[in-house]
Amino acid sequence: MIKSLRGMNDILSEDYERFTYFIDTATKIAQRYGYHFIETPLLEETLLFKRSVGESSDIVGKEMYQFIDKGENDVCLRPEGTAGVVRAFIQKKLDKAGGVHRFFYHGPMFRYERPQKGRLREFHQFGVESFGVDSVYEDATVIMMLADILKCLGIDYKLQLNSLGDKNCMPQYRESLVSFLDSHEDEICQDCKRRKTTNPIRVLDCKNENCQTLYLDAPKLLNNLCRSCEDDFEALKKILQNNDIVYEIDTNLVRGLDYYSKTAFEFVSNDIGSQSAIAGGGRYDRLVEYLDGRPTPAVGFAMGIQRLMELIVMPEETRKGYYIGAMDAGAVDLVVNLAQHKRKTDKVSVEYKAKNLQKHLKSADKANAKFCCIIGSDELKDETIWIKNLENKTENKIDIKDF
């Protein structure tokens, strides 16, 4: 038997119901906030991700599905969604056009990782990107939209907030952190020694207990923000408070991708195993110019659909449509004919075999139909059809021509 590749799953039946319910809900809410759908290719030039996500990240360093195509282009399957959207934004010259552009997207992403609960090699993200607004109100609005989506799906979450500073304060902070790490070189773990050179900020969310105790004395991001970053962060907290969004500050929250600045946030859940992040995002004011566009402020988020799936509270299922069957073999042709007619407007399931009433009612019930419609020998004779409403248990006979 040929099986799907490791970490790549089919989505069907109940999963598909949940999946589309999520997409529909998130789409509806994003549109309320003025976002428009954008579809970008699954395959992009490798350089795009190297320059946006960053070579120091694990995603680019070891998790990309990268290969040389028949035209000898170095390409890879997208490991995340933002880079492609930014590329499209620049390619369509929207950066030069000015104004505000808000996009949402959803689709498969690919990372060559060891799969486990809530982590697949092919997984689906829903995300939004807002271009051209530098106001911190936009950061807050993006967070509130995400909160709206989760609330609408009945998902419990915790929101963690941090500010990563900008080009004025981040490099300075990075330096002071590195010199702090230098002075404790002998005490930090192997991973942190590696991070010190590749991506020093990442030491902050090291899971090692020794490291964490040590870093209590390390310089804090939030204490080293420049004036404008500081003001924005204060404003952000206030806006969220005014709009009843509960959050907690986590000075060690570092996003894994290089392009973030200022606002960084993560929505987490305790109910999905060790992969607790269900959505993450932040501001990335420098990314557009990194990718050769005109400098454009931007903010966005992405959520992992598979991680949300089992948390989604689905609306109660209601009976829908018709079940049509015959109790007399001679009525089957008529029943199929009536079903075709009814299908122009309603969901219909037909039973091709003649059965007794009890069997039909059971099947209709199983099919979750609202009406069970039967033609037996009596009905065949007087050209009527027997209809029972399975919700309120009322039944009646009507002329076939009125069905």
Next chain:
RNA sequence: GUGAGAUUAGCUCAGUUGGUUAGAGCACUGGUUUGUGGUGCCGGGGGUCGCGGGUUCGAAUCCCGUAUCUCACCCCA
């Protein structure tokens, strides 16, 4: 990429110190005087016990390899 555990019917799982034709519940299907469903009764189909080797008179059971899933690390949505 590293370490640990798991894998038996469509699904959830039993299966004794290795011993005849590997079981249950649910699901599917047929029948139950062909007119009343979501909990009646009786029957039926369905498994190369993940895959490949090995030990043994004999392996679902023990050993080795391998694939996949799960968990932890790493990292992230």
